[in-house]
Amino acid sequence: MKRIFIDPAKCDGCKNCTLACMASHQDMTPRKGTLAEIRQAMYALDLTDPAAQSRNRIISDGRGGYSPIFCRHCDIPDCAGACMSGALEKNMETGLVEYNGDKCAACYMCVMNCRYGVPAVTPDRKRMVKCDFCQHLEEGPACVRACPKKAIEVREV
Amino acid sequence: MERFVIIGAGAAGISAAQVLREFRPKDTITVISIDEHVHSRCMLHKFLGHERTIQEINFVDGDFFEKKDIFHIACQTVTKIDTEGKTVFYGENYSIPYDKLLIATGSGFFIPPIPHFREAPNVFGFRDLSDALKIDDAFAKGKRVFIVGSGLVGLDAASALCRRGAEITIAEMAPRVMPLQTDDYAASVYQKVFEDQGCRFLLGIGATDAVVDGEGNITEVILSTGEHVACDFIIMAAGVRPRIQIALDSGIKAERAIEVDDHLRTSAPDVYAAGDCTGLSGVWPDAMAQGKAAAENMAGIDTPYEKPYPFKNTSNFFGVTMLSVGRMDLTEGADVIVHKTPTEYKKAIITNGKLTGYLSLGDISNHGLYLHLIKNGIDISDKKDKIFRLTFADFYGINEKNGEFVYTV
Numbered sequence: 001m002k003r004i005f006i007d008p009a010k011c012d013g014c015k016n017c018t019l020a021c022m023a024s025h026q027d028m029t030p031r032k033g034t035l036a037e038i039r040q041a042m043y044a045l046d047l048t049d050p051a052a053q054s055r056n057r058i059i060s061d062g063r064g065g066y067s068p069i070f071c072r073h074c075d076i077p078d079c080a081g082a083c084m085s086g087a088l089e090k091n092m093e094t095g096l097v098e099y100n101g102d103k104c105a106a107c108y109m110c111v112m113n114c115r116y117g118v119p120a121v122t123p124d125r126k127r128m129v130k131c132d133f134c135q136h137l138e139e140g141p142a143c144v145r146a147c148p149k150k151a152i153e154v155r156e157v
Numbered sequence: 158m159e160r161f162v163i164i165g166a167g168a169a170g171i172s173a174a175q176v177l178r179e180f181r182p183k184d185t186i187t188v189i190s191i192d193e194h195v196h197s198r199c200m201l202h203k204f205l206g207h208e209r210t211i212q213e214i215n216f217v218d219g220d221f222f223e224k225k226d227i228f229h230i231a232c233q234t235v236t237k238i239d240t241e242g243k244t245v246f247y248g249e250n251y252s253i254p255y256d257k258l259l260i261a262t263g264s265g266f267f268i269p270p271i272p273h274f275r276e277a278p279n280v281f282g283f284r285d286l287s288d289a290l291k292i293d294d295a296f297a298k299g300k301r302v303f304i305v306g307s308g309l310v311g312l313d314a315a316s317a318l319c320r321r322g323a324e325i326t327i328a329e330m331a332p333r334v335m336p337l338q339t340d341d342y343a344a345s346v347y348q349k350v351f352e353d354q355g356c357r358f359l360l361g362i363g364a365t366d367a368v369v370d371g372e373g374n375i376t377e378v379i380l381s382t383g384e385h386v387a388c389d390f391i392i393m394a395a396g397v398r399p400r401i402q403i404a405l406d407s408g409i410k411a412e413r414a415i416e417v418d419d420h421l422r423t424s425a426p427d428v429y430a431a432g433d434c435t436g437l438s439g440v441w442p443d444a445m446a447q448g449k450a451a452a453e454n455m456a457g458i459d460t461p462y463e464k465p466y467p468f469k470n471t472s473n474f475f476g477v478t479m480l481s482v483g484r485m486d487l488t489e490g491a492d493v494i495v496h497k498t499p500t501e502y503k504k505a506i507i508t509n510g511k512l513t514g515y516l517s518l519g520d521i522s523n524h525g526l527y528l529h530l531i532k533n534g535i536d537i538s539d540k541k542d543k544i545f546r547l548t549f550a551d552f553y554g555i556n557e558k559n560g561e562f563v564y565t566v
Contacts (some may be wrong), residue, residue, distance in 0.1 A: 005560045008553070057523070059550035067550035072561050078525075081449075082442035084168070084199040086216035103213075105200050108471040111521055112480055113442050115529035116549045116562050120522035125476040129522075157559050 001095020002133070003157045004070050004144060010151035011058065011066040018054040019045060020146030024134050026052055038145050050123040055131040056143055068152065070143070071118045071131035073097045079130070082113035087128075095157070096135070101127050159184045161455060162245055162253060164235050164403065165261035166190035167198065168441050169432025171217055172448030173259050173455075178225045180456040187228040189235055189247055195221065196286045198263075199441055205289045206317035214286075235262075238407035240425035257427045257455040260415060261448060262400040264433035266310075268393050273367040279374040279390040283314045284397065292318075292392065299389025300324055303378050305364055307334040309472060311394030312351070316474050319354040326386050327351075328359045328378075330395075338470050338481040342502060343518050350475050359386075399434045419461050421451040429455055438467040466532035471521065480521040483514035483531040496545050503545050510538030523548065535566050 019042040026046060046052060057069045073090075077097045080088040087104035090097050106126050111119045120129045134141040144152050161177050163170045166188050177186050196204075200214040212219060222229040233248040238258065246252045266282030268275050279295060282288045292314070296302075300323050304311045307329040315325050329336070333344035334351070348358055359380065368377035368385065377385045399414040410416045410424035414436025421429050431447035433439055438447075443465040453460040469482045483506065491508040506514030511534050515527040526549055530537060540547060554565035 003560045006555060008555070057548070059548050061550065067548075067553040069549055074561060075559070078442075081445050084197045084216060084441040085214075086197075086218075105197075105203060106473050107199055108473060108478060108480070108521060109199075109440075109442055111523075112469060112471045112482065112525055112528055114525035115564070117523035117526040119525065121478060121520060125473055125478050155560065 001073075001157050002140075002154050003073060003095070004131075004133075004141060004152050005155045006068050006070060007151050008065070008067055010149045011068050012149055012151075013058055013060055013066040014148065015058050016042070016146040016148060017056055017068070017143035017152060018058060020142040021054045021056050021131075022047075022052045024137065024142035025055070035145055038142060041142075042146070053120060053122065053129050055118075055120075055129060069116065069118065070152065071097070072116070073131070073133070078113040078115060079110035079119055082109040084109060096133050097130070099128065099130060099132060104128060159256045160254060161186045161257050161259070162255035163188045163259045163261060164190075164245065165259075165263055165432070165434075166192055166195050166229070166231075167261060167263045167432060168216075168444035169263070169448035169451070170259070170261035171195060171221075172445045173261065173431060173452040174227050175217075175225065176449045176452035177456055178227060180453070180458065185228070186225075187230060187253060188222070189230040189233055189245065189253070191232065191234055192286055193231045194286060197441075198284060201283065201286065201289050202313035202317040204286070204317075205283075205292060205314065206320045208320075211286065235403050236406070238403060238409070238425075238428070240407060240409065240428060243427065255427075258429065259448075259451055259455065260404060260409075260423065260428065260430040260434060261432045261444075261451075262403060262434045263444075264397040264399045264439065266393050267396050267398045269305075269395055271364050271366065273369050273373070273375055274364070274391070274393070277367070277369060277373050277375045277391070280393060281390065282393050283310050292390070295390040296321065296323065301387060301389045302326070302392060303328070303364075303386060303388035303390070304392045304394055306394035306396070307331075307358065307360075308337060308394060308396075309335065309470065310397075311392070312347070312472070312474060314392050314394060315351060315356055316354075319351070319356060325356045326359065326388070327356060328362050328364055328380065330361065330363050332361045334358060334360070335472070338472065338479070338485070338516075340485055340504060340516060342497075343479060343481075343504075343516060346477065346502070346518060347472075347474060347479075350477050354475065397433070397439065399436045401434060404430075404434075419463075420454045420459075421447060421462050422454070438465040440467065440469065443467070466528075469528055469532075477518070478521050479516070479518045480524050480527070481516045482528045483512065485514045485516055487513060492541070494541070494544055505544045507537070507541060507544070510536050512537055512544070526552070529564070535564075 197216040203209040366379040367375040401411040404411040415430040431451040432444040450462040496503040501519035554563040
């Protein structure tokens with residue numbers, strides 16, 4: 001299975017990953033594309049759309065250091081273990097913790113149970129939001145490709 | 158070849174069946190349940206509110222049992238377990254032998270000893286699909302509903318029936334709604350949301366008696382104030398009790414709940430218990446985790462089970478979301494910090510440098526770490542000034558080997 005590995009020392013807090021994530025989930029990112037095209041997509045981002053929620057967060061420590069928080073698709077995912085609707089499930093083949101919004105009952109047990117604080121709620125309080133590894137993109141997560149510092153990269157675990 | 162039998166098809170039973178199948182691809186697994194359909198108790202209100210069908214409140218795939226090659230004996234009540242002969246008896250004298258057995262019978266609603274309430278045919282619980290179906294039938298005949306208890310179950314039922322135009326009265330003994338999870342302010346927000354939908358609350362008031370018709374149906378509830386409230390039927394949401402009758406009838410040690418050790422073993426050899434019937438916790442994630450741990454132990458994988466931290470819940474009624482973890486009621490000698498804006502309300506209770514309670518009403522995104530901090534008693538005395546802005550970045554650590562996060566404290 002694959003996981004986005006994080007090297008916080010390399011992160012300089014540009015938040016390209018955050019914008020790329022938002023663009024990717026507004027369907028702005030081409031399914032296949034060069035790095036330039038991926039970055040170009042970010043300029044089409046509609047920041048007034050409340051649905052433009054990033055799945056990742058970069059937190060500054062105020063002293064020039066950054067802590068990137070990305071869903072780990074944990075080996076034992078507490079979010080899926082808490083899900084009472086069957087909407088969140090660990091795919092044993094790909095290793096991804098997948099979310100099916102149609103099944104979700106918006107109880108937010110997942111939000112409460114993720115000790116790393118990854119799951120978020122949508123503004124309409126009808127869904128949750130977490131990393132889907134950009135499965136709709138052929139070349140993998142948009143955040144990884146948007147990072148100019150290679151602070152995040154997809155690796156086989 | 159071992160024979161595994163599971164009694165109950167709720168969170169614990171199903172999660173156990175799933176995990177057993179993973180570790181034992183060839184062994185025989187049988188699930189016996191009173192329910193015809195696997196369903197999530199936490200989604201019953203979606204069914205009662207006619208937002209979802211029976212199939213849509215299933216929390217596993219419709220072909221779960223076929224796909225996993227698990228026998229499902231549905232609509233059957235287990236009558237007794239012969240723990241020496243290792244046999245489960247169910248229905249009209251059917252039996253099934255086991256090598257390892259899991260009791261996951263959950264909990265049932267409780268009717269306090271109020272005159273007529275226990276006998277009246279129009280008093281319902283709201284725990285199982287069968288309860289929801291009975292309420293659905295009753296609702297077709299009359300829309301005046303009296304709900305006893307304003308906890309999550311009572312409000313779930315109220316929210317579902319509100320949508321369908323019921324005339325709802327909710328009696329709560331405590332002075333505020335959802336007394337276990339809220340404080341006065343959070344409760345007032347939820348109370349208003351429900352009142353805007355047409356619900357009427359009677360707070361600090363109990364039902365003490367009833368007026369019944371010729372068939373024993375309750376037509377009026379008499380309150381502790383002496384007031385009479387006319388109703389077509391009643392929903393009891395004043396607490397649940399672990400279902401332990403099978404254990405009691407089979408000589409398995411149980412008092413208020415089925416006693417289990419740190420591996421979820423009961424007093425009988427090769428008999429395990431998981432979920433609400435153990436009385437360890439009453440929330441979904443813990444039932445799932447217990448089902449998993451019990452299944453691993455049954456499959457021969459040594460899995461100690463740590464007692465869960467039971468004070469935690471989230472709620473979402475009419476789009477108003479709340480997370481409540483820890484003990485909101487214990488404030489003696491504690492620092493209580495409150496943050497209030499027009500759209501948000503947060504409260505932190507800090508005792509001896511540790512977070513002991515946290516309540517958030519509004520956007521609860523990314524709040525999971527507060528449960529972790531509370532249940533693990535992590536010292537946050539140097540982070541008090543940003544208690545409402547804590548993120549995992551304040552405890553950041555990475556396991557270099559597999560890339561997962563770890564807490565650094």
